[in-house]
Amino acid sequence: MTAERRPEAPPWPSYDPGDLYDELVGPSGAPRPAAAPLWRHFEALGPEALVERQEAAEREIRAVGVTFTVYDGTAGVDRPWPFDIIPRVISSTEWHHIETGLVQRLNALNLFIDDVYHDQRSVSAGIVPSELVAGSPNFRRECVGVDPPGGIWAHICGSDLVRDADGTVYVLEDNLRVPSGMSYLLENRMVTKHVFPEMFRHYSIEPVDPFIGRLANLLASVSPAPGDPTIVVMTPGIHNSAYFEHAFLAQQLGVELVEGNDMVVLDDDCVYVQTIDGLQRVDVIYRRVDDLFLDPEEFRPDSALGVPGLMRAWRAGRVGLVNAPGAGVADDKAVYAFVPDIIRFFLDEEPLLDNVPTLRCSDPDSRRHVLANLERLVVKPANESGGYGITVGTQAGPEQLAAVAKEITDHPRAWVAQPILSLSTAPTLCDGDVAPRHVDLRPFTLIGPEGAYVTRGGLTRVARNEGSLIVNSSQGGGSKDTWVVDTSLAVPGTGA
Amino acid sequence: MTGDRTAPHGEHDVHDEHEPKEGTMLLARMAESVYWAGRYLERAESTARIVQVHTDTHVDLPVGEDVGWEPLLAIVGVHTEFAARAGTGRHPDDPEGAEADIIEFVLHHEDNPASILASLAAARANLRTARPVVPREAWEVCNNLWLSSVDHLAEAATREGRVQWLRRVVAGCQRITGILLGAMNRDEAMSFLWIGQNLERADLTTRVLDVRSDNLHMQRGDDPYDVVHWMAVLRSLAAYQPFRRAMPARPQGGSTLRFLLQDDRFPRAVNACLSEVRSHLKELPRAEEAIDSCAEASLLVASAPIPRLALGGLAEFLDEMQIALADVHVRIDRTWFHPTMARWMPASAAS
Numbered sequence: 141m142t143a144e145r146r147p148e149a150p151p152w153p154s155y156d157p158g159d160l161y162d163e164l165v166g167p168s169g170a171p172r173p174a175a176a177p178l179w180r181h182f183e184a185l186g187p188e189a190l191v192e193r194q195e196a197a198e199r200e201i202r203a204v205g206v207t208f209t210v211y212d213g214t215a216g217v218d219r220p221w222p223f224d225i226i227p228r229v230i231s232s233t234e235w236h237h238i239e240t241g242l243v244q245r246l247n248a249l250n251l252f253i254d255d256v257y258h259d260q261r262s263v264s265a266g267i268v269p270s271e272l273v274a275g276s277p278n279f280r281r282e283c284v285g286v287d288p289p290g291g292i293w294a295h296i297c298g299s300d301l302v303r304d305a306d307g308t309v310y311v312l313e314d315n316l317r318v319p320s321g322m323s324y325l326l327e328n329r330m331v332t333k334h335v336f337p338e339m340f341r342h343y344s345i346e347p348v349d350p351f352i353g354r355l356a357n358l359l360a361s362v363s364p365a366p367g368d369p370t371i372v373v374m375t376p377g378i379h380n381s382a383y384f385e386h387a388f389l390a391q392q393l394g395v396e397l398v399e400g401n402d403m404v405v406l407d408d409d410c411v412y413v414q415t416i417d418g419l420q421r422v423d424v425i426y427r428r429v430d431d432l433f434l435d436p437e438e439f440r441p442d443s444a445l446g447v448p449g450l451m452r453a454w455r456a457g458r459v460g461l462v463n464a465p466g467a468g469v470a471d472d473k474a475v476y477a478f479v480p481d482i483i484r485f486f487l488d489e490e491p492l493l494d495n496v497p498t499l500r501c502s503d504p505d506s507r508r509h510v511l512a513n514l515e516r517l518v519v520k521p522a523n524e525s526g527g528y529g530i531t532v533g534t535q536a537g538p539e540q541l542a543a544v545a546k547e548i549t550d551h552p553r554a555w556v557a558q559p560i561l562s563l564s565t566a567p568t569l570c571d572g573d574v575a576p577r578h579v580d581l582r583p584f585t586l587i588g589p590e591g592a593y594v595t596r597g598g599l600t601r602v603a604r605n606e607g608s609l610i611v612n613s614s615q616g617g618g619s620k621d622t623w624v625v626d627t628s629l630a631v632p633g634t635g636a
Numbered sequence: 637m638t639g640d641r642t643a644p645h646g647e648h649d650v651h652d653e654h655e656p657k658e659g660t661m662l663l664a665r666m667a668e669s670v671y672w673a674g675r676y677l678e679r680a681e682s683t684a685r686i687v688q689v690h691t692d693t694h695v696d697l698p699v700g701e702d703v704g705w706e707p708l709l710a711i712v713g714v715h716t717e718f719a720a721r722a723g724t725g726r727h728p729d730d731p732e733g734a735e736a737d738i739i740e741f742v743l744h745h746e747d748n749p750a751s752i753l754a755s756l757a758a759a760r761a762n763l764r765t766a767r768p769v770v771p772r773e774a775w776e777v778c779n780n781l782w783l784s785s786v787d788h789l790a791e792a793a794t795r796e797g798r799v800q801w802l803r804r805v806v807a808g809c810q811r812i813t814g815i816l817l818g819a820m821n822r823d824e825a826m827s828f829l830w831i832g833q834n835l836e837r838a839d840l841t842t843r844v845l846d847v848r849s850d851n852l853h854m855q856r857g858d859d860p861y862d863v864v865h866w867m868a869v870l871r872s873l874a875a876y877q878p879f880r881r882a883m884p885a886r887p888q889g890g891s892t893l894r895f896l897l898q899d900d901r902f903p904r905a906v907n908a909c910l911s912e913v914r915s916h917l918k919e920l921p922r923a924e925e926a927i928d929s930c931a932e933a934s935l936l937v938a939s940a941p942i943p944r945l946a947l948g949g950l951a952e953f954l955d956e957m958q959i960a961l962a963d964v965h966v967r968i969d970r971t972w973f974h975p976t977m978a979r980w981m982p983a984s985a986a987s
Contacts, residue, residue, distance in 0.1 A: 205779040390768035396663045397768045414664045416972045417921040
């Protein structure tokens with residue numbers, strides 16, 4: 141049907157990403173190879189149909205009840221999950237590189253965490269400063285000397301990837317505590333299948349569903365008991381912003397969704413859950429509760445979300461916790477800068493994925509460069525997390541920059557600096573028009589004693605407003621389905 | 637490792653992977669959620685039907701024989717809440733205003749915790765909590781039913797719009813029940829759902845009878861509208877056609893009572909509901925106490941002196957019946973949802 145049309149005829153003539161890297165459109169204005177069939181399809185579809193399908197997608201999301209919770213003061217409000225129907229496309233060749241890099245990174249981070257809680261060889265070898273580890277808010281004394289199965293602490297990692305103007309993919313964050321988003325990744329694909337069923341006939345798109353099976357296998361593999369394990373998903377409760385995901389995962393895994401109150405640790409150091417037939421032993425807990433709320437006996441005594449004695453049970457090897465407590469020590473702005481060195485030290489390999497270049501101001505050469513280029517850099521405190529104390533050079537006035545310069549000169553160890561990245565864009569439906577919007581990508585990596593798995597693609601988050609770099613759904617950001625496409629396979633009907 | 641997608645790595649070696657799990661673990665909190673989901677779905681559906689039938693009957697009766705709209709408040713059990721509601725009495729002396737006020741209250745007024753909309757919201761909230769144990773589609777349909785009921789509230793203010801609104805509620809609830817029947821494992825979670833649904837059904841049947849007994853003149857066989865009233869009772873419980881097929885007499889006090897209390901084939905008859913409850917209780921662990929209580933309720937309804945009740949004392953009997961039904965609920969709650977610590981002892985702790 142589209143054979144007579146010129147393949148490079150743009151479906152959106154006014155679409156112009158400018159100097160930014162666009163995920164679907166190449167510099168010449170033609171589609172990137174992996175996106176070509178999508179491009180042709182949208183051209184044939186026309187703009188009105190696109191808007192109709194966007195509306196159909198939004199109706200489905202509302203009907204199916206895919207929500208996230210935002211907090212307005214104290215009350216949580218469920219909002220429909222924001223979704224843009226134009227998929228983001230990644231070639232399987234590029235994805236293979238990213239996925240190998242993610243597994244390498246998570247392997248190294250696990251070795252690092254295990255080292256932190258044992259011999260601290262990486263500290264004595266001078267790879268990571270000791271004050272960085274000891275002073276980390278995510279370091280847990282309670283975990284020192286513990287040996288989780290396979291030495292694996294961070295079983296599930298949600299990485300934040302961004303692409304700069306030259307096309308390089310950078311790891312921006314490794315989320316090793318209770319990363320969320322996998323349910324939305326799966327739901328986005330489900331909606332896309334319903335909205336663009338015909339695309340899946342003409343395209344070789346890698347499925348995302350196997351993730352759930354891999355997650356189930358991973359959870360089963362950390363069970364301390366032989367035989368078929370009892371697995372539960374532990375949620376802080378219905379008011380948590382990610383409750384939808386917790387319920388979704390429990391349903392998809394076919395396991396119970398429990399709260400702290402449902403469980404008890406008895407004198408045998410085993411964890412039990414209250415069922416209709418009395419207490420039943422639990423072997424594996426996929427916990428979506430932060431470390432400090434897990435066990436009021438050892439962490440915050442006021443936590444009503446946890447289970448007294450849970451840490452005792454875990455240390456005794458009577459229950460598997462995913463992720464292990466204390467894994468967050470490697471998920472820290474300060475540790476981030478050292479991850480390339482951590483990979484080299486533990487794996488004796490060069491990192492396959494780039495860190496955003498991070499200049500440590502303690503180094504005299506770096507410091508000179510930072511001070512000379514403050515207006516072009518992001519300056520961050522080295523030992524803070526959560527975006528506190530960040531100065532973006534392009535958005536700061538001269539007085540602020542002078543104050544930052546003085547801080548850096550006085551306390552060079554306390555500061556790092558990074559270039560300001562121009563995140564890549566992807567075509568996004570905005571008020572009936574298709575316009576470039578900034579995107580990032582959150583894939584999920586699973587690592588267990590039996591192997592590794594990376595989601596095919598990930599959750600693409602998209603900034604709603606022109607020029608905005610804020611992709612968080614709590615701040616109006618949207619999401620996209622992400623297609624990993626095998627361009628080497630000839631697919632009938634595409635004219636390729 | 638990551639490149640080869642066909643390699644079997646990562647496959648967990650599950651023992652006896654072709655065999656089902658030994659027993660299904662049902663969390664006490666989940667059991668409570670599905671039980672209440674069953675109750676609230678039944679309440680929403682039945683209340684919608686009662687309002688619909690009341691409207692139909694209302695138009696059949698001449699002024700003077702008219703029972704007004706207050707009985708709806710009594711059936712739902714919200715007389716007090718109605719009197720205390722916000723924005724009382726837009727048109728207190730105008731019959732149409734009274735109808736609008738009461739209908740609004742029963743359908744969706746925010747001060748009515750037992751409104752149809754509140755029941756749908758509660759069913760939805762409970763199904764949401766119970767998502768891990770109920771079919772995804774059941775949750776989706778319930779969520780959709782709630783959303784569309786909210787979206788179309790304004791239309792329910794007119795009699796024409798109300799018919800559509802109530803019909804959507806009834807059809808939606810029936811659809812959910814159908815999905816559960818066709819797609820849910822017949823396990824303990826299913827048992828709790830049906831127990832909740834049938835207890836609520838039995839309770840509503842006694843309420844409908846209770847309220848009607850106030851304004852029905854049972855002894856008066858010559859009242860031409862007597863039959864209209866009894867037909868309304870049957871229709872409110874979707875019992876008219878089943879009654880016709882099963883009972884020889886034309887609708888009147890005695891045979892209607894006999895049918896709605898003691899029949900064992902009609903799903904909304906109190907006796908049939910209790911049989912259903914009992915058969916599901918038998919599927920559950922530690923059910924002795926609840927089964928005993930259920931048996932007592934069954935005995936009470938089976939031994940009801942129908943001919944005498946048709947002449948008087950029905951309200952007292954129904955009070956007793958409701959107390960018996962409440963006791964079944966209390967036993968269920970105590971056994972499975974909120975057991976005392978002594979009941980927490982694990983079956984395996986001895987080993």
